[in-house]
Amino acid sequence: MSLTRPFLLALLGVALAQAGTPGKSVIRRGAYLVSISGCHDCHTPLKMGPKGPEPDMTRMLSGHPEALKMPPAPKLPEGPWGWVGSLSMTAFTGPWGVTYTANLTPDKETGLGSWTEAQFLQMVRTGRHLGQGRRILPPMPIQNLQLVSEPDLKAIFAYLQSIPAIHNRVPAPIEPAATPIPMH
Amino acid sequence: MRALLLAALAAFGLVPGAARTLPRTLPQPPRLLSQTGLYAASGVVDARHLAYAPQYPLWTDGAAKSRWLHLPAGTVIDGRDEEGWVLPVGTKAWKEFRFGGRKVETRLIWKTGPATWVFASYAWNEAQTDATLVPEGGQPEAAEIAPGLRHSIPSREDCRGCHGREQVEILGFNALQLSPDRDPGALHAEALQPGMITLDDLVVRRLLRGARPDLLSHPPRIAAEAPATRTALGYLQANCAACHRADRPIPGLQLDLRPRAALRTALDQPGSYRIPGQADSRILSPGHPERSALLHRMASRHALSQMPPLGSVLVDQAAVDHLRRWIADSPFLPSH
Numbered sequence: 166m167s168l169t170r171p172f173l174l175a176l177l178g179v180a181l182a183q184a185g186t187p188g189k190s191v192i193r194r195g196a197y198l199v200s201i202s203g204c205h206d207c208h209t210p211l212k213m214g215p216k217g218p219e220p221d222m223t224r225m226l227s228g229h230p231e232a233l234k235m236p237p238a239p240k241l242p243e244g245p246w247g248w249v250g251s252l253s254m255t256a257f258t259g260p261w262g263v264t265y266t267a268n269l270t271p272d273k274e275t276g277l278g279s280w281t282e283a284q285f286l287q288m289v290r291t292g293r294h295l296g297q298g299r300r301i302l303p304p305m306p307i308q309n310l311q312l313v314s315e316p317d318l319k320a321i322f323a324y325l326q327s328i329p330a331i332h333n334r335v336p337a338p339i340e341p342a343a344t345p346i347p348m349h
Numbered sequence: 350m351r352a353l354l355l356a357a358l359a360a361f362g363l364v365p366g367a368a369r370t371l372p373r374t375l376p377q378p379p380r381l382l383s384q385t386g387l388y389a390a391s392g393v394v395d396a397r398h399l400a401y402a403p404q405y406p407l408w409t410d411g412a413a414k415s416r417w418l419h420l421p422a423g424t425v426i427d428g429r430d431e432e433g434w435v436l437p438v439g440t441k442a443w444k445e446f447r448f449g450g451r452k453v454e455t456r457l458i459w460k461t462g463p464a465t466w467v468f469a470s471y472a473w474n475e476a477q478t479d480a481t482l483v484p485e486g487g488q489p490e491a492a493e494i495a496p497g498l499r500h501s502i503p504s505r506e507d508c509r510g511c512h513g514r515e516q517v518e519i520l521g522f523n524a525l526q527l528s529p530d531r532d533p534g535a536l537h538a539e540a541l542q543p544g545m546i547t548l549d550d551l552v553v554r555r556l557l558r559g560a561r562p563d564l565l566s567h568p569p570r571i572a573a574e575a576p577a578t579r580t581a582l583g584y585l586q587a588n589c590a591a592c593h594r595a596d597r598p599i600p601g602l603q604l605d606l607r608p609r610a611a612l613r614t615a616l617d618q619p620g621s622y623r624i625p626g627q628a629d630s631r632i633l634s635p636g637h638p639e640r641s642a643l644l645h646r647m648a649s650r651h652a653l654s655q656m657p658p659l660g661s662v663l664v665d666q667a668a669v670d671h672l673r674r675w676i677a678d679s680p681f682l683p684s685h
Contacts, residue, residue: 262653279600283514290506295599297510297592299658337621340653 187323195324198317199226207266207304210253218252227276227331229255229265238263238339248303257304263339264302272330277322285322286315302338376461378469382480385457385469386419387443391478395419398443399546402539403521404531405587410494410663413447414539418522418546420556428551428560431524431569432607433516436460442519446500453492454502455480458512458519466517468508498662507659511591520591524548524560525569532571534580536668571608575680577671582608584668588657604632612681615643622646622654635679644672 199205205220210230212221224230230253238258239249248259255266268276277285287296292307294300301307313321379385389395398417406414420426424437440460446453452473459467471480472488483491487504494500512518520526527548531538541547551557552565571586573579585606592599593606595614601621605614615633624630624645634640646656648669655661 262651274601277600284600287506287510287514291504291510293507293510293658295601297599297658299653299655302653337623338653340625340649340651 187319191320191323192327193324194317195320195322195327198313198321199324202309203306204269207254208269210255212253218254224331224333226269226325226328227272227333228268228335229253231334231336235263235336250304259303260341261303262341264304265335265338266305268331268333268335269325270328270331270333271326272332275332275334276330277325278330280322282319282322286318289313289318375465376459376467378457378459378467378482380482382455382457382471382473382482385443385459385471386441387417387455387457400542400544401522401527401546402541403526403587404528404535404538405526405583406521406535406537406539407587408537408661408665408668409446410448410498410500410661411537412453412494412500413450415445415447416443416521418442418519425556425558426551428524428557428564431560431564433518434523434557436519438462440519442522444521448492448494448500451492452477452480453494453500454483454488456508458508458517460517464515466512468505468512470502470505470508472502495663500662503659510659513597518591520587524564525571525586527551528568528570529565530568530570532576532579532583534576536580536584536665536671573608573681577675577678578681581672581675582611584671585611588665588668592657633676635682636677638673638676641676644669644676647672 204226208226208228209220209222210224210227210233211218213219229251233251233253233255235251235256241247241249241258248257250257257264270276271278273279284296288294288301289307289310291297292301292311310318383391387394387398394400394417398419400415400417402416419439419441421437421439424439426437427435429435438460442458443455445455454473455471457467457469457471459469461467470483470487472483472491473480483502485505487507488502490499491502492500509517512520527546529547529549548557548568549565552560557564571579571582573582586608589606590611593602593604595603595605595607595610603614604618604620605611612633616631616635618632619630620632620642622630622642624640624642627640627645629637629640630642631637631640633643638644643656646654648664649655650662650664
């Protein structure tokens with residue numbers, strides 16, 4: 166009995182800890198999923214290095230840099246070329262308008278710092294901005310994320326909440342010109 | 350001791366498979382609308398259901414609508430929170446949408462437990478004899494409502510997006526919407542038909558418990574000095590405030606478009622959305638409709654900017670016109 170009681174209390178402590186903050190293994194799982202899912206491709210800006218473009222890990226997952234003011238989107242030909250992207254791989258323009266990749270770091274004002282896990286899951290399930298707004302825009306492959314299991318989505322969220330917060334206010338998307346651009 | 354230990358572990362989900370042993374018999378929506386309890390006989394709505402019409406209806410591309418609520422026998426509504434009535438378990442609410450005189454869809458919200466709800470949408474058949482449950486993801490472009498424009502039946506996630514996830518509300522069924530002090534200027538208001546339930550009826554029939562004693566002598570009414578403001582705030586309440594409300598915060602947004610908070614949180618606020626080509630864009634800019642993002646987004650049906658973001662493909666021109674005049678005149682400013 167004298168040994169069982171501390172053991173039980175220790176287990177309950179572990180359980181309570183698990184119920185609150187995610188464990189290291191969950192965060193590691195999230196890091197793995199983020200790395201193999203291509204999140205960095207667009208959410209971590211590229212910079213020019215000695216061997217060409219490379220992810221700027223000092224801005225890891227912070228989205229389109231606020232300081233990188235993009236000029237007006239180029240007028241696109243009628244096709245079949247349909248969209249262009251910035252050299253940073255964080256800004257895109259196409260028939261849907263201009264989109265900038267989001268800040269996924271836990272900064273409370275400009276990133277996911279004020280989000281709850283439930284809101285993150287809602288965003289994925291609905292495919293809507295902030296979980297209840299407009300559709301999430303190209304080129305974000307939200308349809309891929311919607312196939313991820315709930316435990317894995319929670320792991321992704323846990324990882325994103327664990328990385329360094331970067332204050333970076335990403336611009337809002339811009340509507341395309343009023344003249345419809347032919348899709349075919 | 351072993352049993353105690355296992356129970357403790359199971360309670361925290363530490364026993365593999367423990368969660369799978371719990372019963373998971375959540376009610377599912379029936380396959381056909383006719384199986385949901387709406388009708389007493391083929392095409393005849395059960396007379397025991399409460400038909401109602403909110404004073405500030407939601408714009409759905411001009412659809413004609415009918416609404417019914419079923420309260421299980423012997424149950425009452427907890428009306429202590431005037432803005433968020435608590436409905437008894439077993440409550441069902443239906444809303445029928447018609448375009449051009451044809452029934453297109455009927456939505457069902459069914460409270461199956463203290464904190465569990467079933468959301469379902471049913472698409473009507475060609476013969477208009479019954480409607481079939483649509484998939485969880487909704488049914489895009491279910492029916493043509495204007496040349497080249499089609500009505501989409503929303504997904505169940507979208508239903509929850511407006512009605513709530515934990516604390517679900519029947520948005521058109523509350524004290525303000527059923528108030529006998531109806532706004533004569535309310536946009537697209539439907540006339541009360543004989544037999545429709547009102548706030549008075551709910552009180553007289555003792556279906557509302559815990560409401561303030563003076564509810565009928567002082568029925569809910571949007572406080573506004575100018576009739577145009579009352580109407581505008583009522584419209585925003587019905588069409589925007591299901592999402593934009595401080596008690597269900599959207600990350601990064603402080604906008605609350607419920608009547609008491611709309612002017613405080615929207616007036617002259619920069620917001621996150623910028624009107625294209627407009628240097629000084631505000632959520633609501635008194636005297637300047639052209640600078641008011643709220644109006645711009647109401648008047649847009651571009652996927653990137655339209656508001657509300659779902660449930661409509663046609664601009665509500667009457668509402669845009671009213672709000673444009675209201676913002677231009679700004680009768681809510683002290684100088685008036």
